[in-house]
Amino acid sequence: MIFEMTVQVRVSDIKAGQKWYEILLNKKPDFVPHDGFAEWELIPGCWLQVAEGTLTEGNGPFRLGIADIESERERLVNELKIDRFEIHSRPEVPVKWGTFSDPWGNRLGFFEYVNKAGREHDFNL
Template sequence: MNQLTGVTFQVRVSNFEEGQKWYETLFNRKADFIPHGNFAEWEVIPNTWLQVSEGVPSIGNGPLRIGVENIKEERLRLMEKLNCTIEEVNTREGVPAAWCTFEDPDGNLIGLFEDLAKTS
């Protein structure tokens, strides 16, 4: 196998304009690349892209988990800005991560995680 150079993950939204605004709020910025109508991309971290496309959402798709420095603060920010419910932050003994999951308006599963090994 050749060396891997990147990752893309695509979610479909039923209304592109609303979906694009939702993901702009999630990432706290505009899309990095809009190659054509009804398709936007964010480079989440170097060479890792989320593509948002208009189409029929795949229910239960994901979760796409996004690493954050402070999961509790980001969870509160997103609940306020996106006016949504996000489950409580989960941890498990022996697992050096905290995580929580929620849905975008089309049912795509999104999650946050915090690397607890970095903070201890």
């Protein structure tokens, strides 16, 4: 039985990478066990690891569920200077989503439930 998970992205400069992800996630890392590595617990048992090392090409996207995709896109365009990404939706899909990249080419994204009552979990969004 799976009880936890980690997802790792690589950056060429850990100081710049950690700062970028602190802004993205609106918080400092939860765990920095050694130089070149930082971890954030996104939800209980789900960790994002940012590691300094050889960049991987073609990974992701790793998407995060959020309450308001439009306002979060505007925050990242302003604070992280990312390109404005398109927000997609389809009638048969219960979420709208968008994809962007960090400065190291890691593909990331957000998704937002269209019908908040349709979520399986209530996260007080």
